[in-house]
Amino acid sequence: MKRPNSSMQLTRAADYAVRVMVQLAASPKEQRVLLPDLAAVTDAPESFLSKVLQALSHEGLIDSKRGHSGGFQISNRGRRASMREVIEAIDGPIMLNSCLISGKACPRSSKCPAHPVWERAQMAMLNVLSQALISELALQHVQPLYSLQAIGSAS
Amino acid sequence: MKRPNSSMQLTRAADYAVRVMVQLAASPKEQRVLLPDLAAVTDAPESFLSKVLQALSHEGLIDSKRGHSGGFQISNRGRRASMREVIEAIDGPIMLNSCLISGKACPRSSKCPAHPVWERAQMAMLNVLSQALISELALQHVQPLYSLQAIGSAS
Numbered sequence: 001m002k003r004p005n006s007s008m009q010l011t012r013a014a015d016y017a018v019r020v021m022v023q024l025a026a027s028p029k030e031q032r033v034l035l036p037d038l039a040a041v042t043d044a045p046e047s048f049l050s051k052v053l054q055a056l057s058h059e060g061l062i063d064s065k066r067g068h069s070g071g072f073q074i075s076n077r078g079r080r081a082s083m084r085e086v087i088e089a090i091d092g093p094i095m096l097n098s099c100l101i102s103g104k105a106c107p108r109s110s111k112c113p114a115h116p117v118w119e120r121a122q123m124a125m126l127n128v129l130s131q132a133l134i135s136e137l138a139l140q141h142v143q144p145l146y147s148l149q150a151i152g153s154a155s
Numbered sequence: 156m157k158r159p160n161s162s163m164q165l166t167r168a169a170d171y172a173v174r175v176m177v178q179l180a181a182s183p184k185e186q187r188v189l190l191p192d193l194a195a196v197t198d199a200p201e202s203f204l205s206k207v208l209q210a211l212s213h214e215g216l217i218d219s220k221r222g223h224s225g226g227f228q229i230s231n232r233g234r235r236a237s238m239r240e241v242i243e244a245i246d247g248p249i250m251l252n253s254c255l256i257s258g259k260a261c262p263r264s265s266k267c268p269a270h271p272v273w274e275r276a277q278m279a280m281l282n283v284l285s286q287a288l289i290s291e292l293a294l295q296h297v298q299p300l301y302s303l304q305a306i307g308s309a310s
Contacts, residue, residue, distance in 0.1 A: 007169065007246045011162045015252060018269050043263060083272055091162045096280070097170060108198060113292040114173050117238055117283060124279035125251070132272040140268040 014090040016044040016052050018134075021086050024062060024074040025138035027145060032071030037145050052090065059089040074134075083137070084129035094129075096122045169245040171199040171207050173289075176241050179217060179229040180293035182300060187226025192300050207245065214244040229289075238292070239284035249284075251277045 019042040027033055035053070039046040053072055056062045061078035065071065078086075088094060097118045099106035109115040174197040182188055190208070194201040208227055211217045216233035220226060233241075243249060252273045254261035264270040 007166045008163055008249050008251065010252045012253075014162065015254075019263075019267070022268060083269065094163050096163065097165045098167075099170075108174075111297075112174070113177060113295040113297060114238065114287075117287040117292070121280045121283040124283050125276045128272060128276040128279050132269070137268040137272070142266075142268060 008096065010087065011091050013048070013052050013055070014087045016042055016049055017056055017086050017090045018083055019044065020049065020052065020072075021056070021061065021074065021078060021081070021134045022137045022142055023145065024072060025079055025134050026142035027074070030073075031144075031146065032065060032069065032073050033145050034071045038072060041145060055090055056086075061086065061089055079135050081134050082130045083132040083134065084126060086134065087129065094122070094126065096125070163251065165242065166246050168203070168207050168210070169242045171197055171204055172211055172241050172245045173238055174199065175204065175207065175227075176211070176216065176229065176233060176236070176289045177292045177297055178300065179227060180234055180289050181297035182229070185228075186299075186301065187220060187224065187228050188300050189226045193227065196300060210245055211241075216241065216244055234290050236289050237285045238287040238289065239281060241289065242284065249277070249281065251280070 020038055023038060023041055024033060035046060035050060038044075038053070039049045042049065044052070053062065053064065056078070057064045057072075060075055061081055063073045063075050065073075084094070093101075095101055099109060099112070099115055100118055100122055106112070106115065175193055178193060178196055179188060190201060190205060193199075193208070194204045197204065199207070208217065208219065211233070212219045212227075215230055216236055218228045218230050220228075236244075239249070248256075250256055254264060254267070254270055255273055255277055261267070261270065
């Protein structure tokens with residue numbers, strides 16, 4: 001019955017989404033980043049990351065452009081997003097227990113003393129994830145992908 | 156890619172474990188409760204709950220006894236347990252992200268600005284679950300299973 005480390009855990013897709021959003025937020029405005037470079041810096045398999053990027057683009061958190069000057073770029077909405085928004089864009093609403101699904105009152109909630117504990121646990125976690133803004137995380141030790149190469153080629 | 160309400164969620168087994176522990180903690184000491192009654196009051200399928208009870212017994216959180224005067228009873232350890240302990244007895248250690256697996260440092264943690272956010276989110280959630288003691292939850296509106304029947308048969 002024990003399934004260590006499997007339940008209550010973020011999906012790999014959402015984990016990669018946070019990594020890639022932070023990396024894109026660290027890139028200079030107007031610069032587009034290529035998929036292989038994003039895959040390398042986020043330690044994500046390229047084909048899987050491609051699907052994550054599609055989903056982020058679909059949710060308006062990044063812009064993608066095909067062709068010679070193409071690549072991925074964070075959108076203005078993405079720059080203002082929190083970790084919670086990025087995770088929920090990929091995984092859907094975070095709910096620690098199915099009794100918390102909004103719009104569908106749990107029939108046990110009036111008599112279940114665990115229900116308010118789940119609400120408090122969920123709120124405590126979501127507060128942390130909502131306060132962590134992608135643009136602020138990007139200011140912490142994250143190197144823009146192409147700056148070192150640009151300096152290298154200029155010297 | 157979006158899988159609403161599936162990730163970061165408690166297993167049904169752990170949810171039932173919390174329900175059943177609270178119910179057993181509300182029962183008078185020395186009273187053993189039968190599986191069908193526990194299944195009914197926790198809204199859990201009997202065969203599935205039986206496996207949950209086996210796991211709780213294996214972890215020393217409840218005692219089970221077969222035979223005529225048999226049934227399930229919370230152990231002293233179970234009475235002192237928190238919701239976190241009950242959940243982890245069933246699902247294993249709670250980890251919101253695989254980067255938090257203890258004893259296995261994430262190779263990205265030194266350069267990943269999301270890592271400390273995950274640590275804070277996890278700690279905020281675990282604090283709530285650790286502070287919620289099964290015995291205290293049982294004091295809130297939880298009816299012992301047999302008291303009404305006992306009163307009924309005495310009148």
